[in-house]
Amino acid sequence: MNQIARELTYAQALQEAMGQAMQADPRVFLMGEDIGVYGGAFQVTGDLIERFGAERVIDTPIAELGAAGVAVGAALCGGRPILEFQFSDFATLAMEQITNQAAKIRYMLGGAVSVPLVMRFPAGSGTGAAAQHSQSLEAWFAHVPGLKVIQPSTPYDAKGMLLSAIDDPDPVMIFEHKLLYKMKGPVPEQPYRVPIGLAEIRRPGRDISIVATAIMVHRALEAATILAEDGIEAEIIDLRSLRPLDRATIVASGSRTTRLLCVYEGVKTLGIGSEISAMIAESEAFDRLDAPIGRLGGAECPLPYNPELERAAVPQVADIVAASQSLVRGRL
Structure with a gap:
């Protein structure tokens, strides 16, 4: 008789990964605003302060630049810090430490040191948090050599990729879409790793390849079900990984299907879809x-607070369906 796989939410999977890493390695510690007694802005750190203490x-x-500087210094001195930003937008306040220090120190010192720093960023729209708390800035950081940038879309990958990030000798930025935190999925209890730098084919098909990130993976899967009813596979x-x-x-996928669509939430211009194209x-x-490469990205505007406008500013399932139908049928 098959055992039913244990299920966790995306947030619980991240918390379990951090707890297991802290249990296994005393060098691992957490930093961030309200991550202690409060449990984090999105309750991801939960009860870890009760298990491991305030040290x-x-x-x-509330000083992101200072916290990032302390985290970089701790990593250089042998620690394994995990720094949580309350919102990915607040990375803008720590750009100096992230892009000029963490990303470059190994290179500038000829490989004599490393910066094993993990930075966690709740990202994306869908919560009505408006223009300064809803951005998808991952493409900014994927532009910077020395940084690794990942976007797990499932609870399984959230745990496995976070553990891989903690092991990594270089700085890793993990962008966690806020709408995924409550999503449930199978997650093994034992520690495991999901390699950084490998994409995953979530659904095979023959007619079009849809490359998606974060929440857009799930919208693309929903769109694929609708497209299948229309005879398009x-x-x-x-x-999963923007850099590498x-x-x-x-x-290989684009060569097989002969059509390709990139779907991402960040602003379309100069987004990850541009690099893939x-x-x-x-x-x-x-x-x-057999068709031009398609891109579906966010609108060229700050994200609105109004829920209807917010939805209109980022790709939805219907948009993916329409773009796919156009690419498959437009040049046949």
């Missing part, structure tokens, strides 16, 4: 395409 679950002042690729990118999986255009897949 390893450290509430920081979409292959859904969960990018899994070129091989994307190119250029990568395909420079690859052996380009000559096999």
Whole structure:
């Protein structure tokens, strides 16, 4: 008789990963605003302060630049800090430490040191948090050599990729879409790793490849079900890692299906879809395409507070369906 897999929410999976890492390695500790007694802005750190104490679950002042500087210094001195930002938007307040210090110190010192720092960022729209608390800025940081940028879309990947990030000798930024925190899925109890830099094919298909990130993976899967009823079989690729990118999986999929659509929540212009489009255009897949490469990204505006306008500003299931139908049928 098959055992039913244990299910956790995305937030619980992240908390379990941090707890297991802290249990296994005394160098691992947490920093961030309201992560202690309050349990984090999205309750991800939960009861970790009760289990590990205030010396390893450290509430920081409302000073992101200072907290990031302390985390970089701690990593350089042998610690394994995990720094939580309340919202991904607040990374803008710590850009100096993230992009000029954490990302570059190993290179500038000839590999003599490393910065094993994990930074966690609740990201994305859908909660009515308005323009300064709802952005998807991951493409900014994926532009910077020395940083690794990941976006797990399932509870399983959230735990496994976070544990891989904690092991990594270099800084890793993990963007956690806020709408995923309550999503449930199977998560093994024992520690495991999901490699950074590998995409995952969530659904095979023959007619079009849809490369998606974070919450858009789930919208793309929903769109694929609708498209199948219309006779279109979409292959859904969960990018998972923005830097490094899994070129091989994307190119192979685009070569098979001969059509490719990139779906992401960040602003369309200069977003991750632009990089993927250029990568395909420079690859052996380009000559096999039967339609232009499509991009669905966020609107060219700050994210609205109004829920209807907020939904209109980022791709929805219907948008993915329409764009896929156009690519499959527009040039046949």
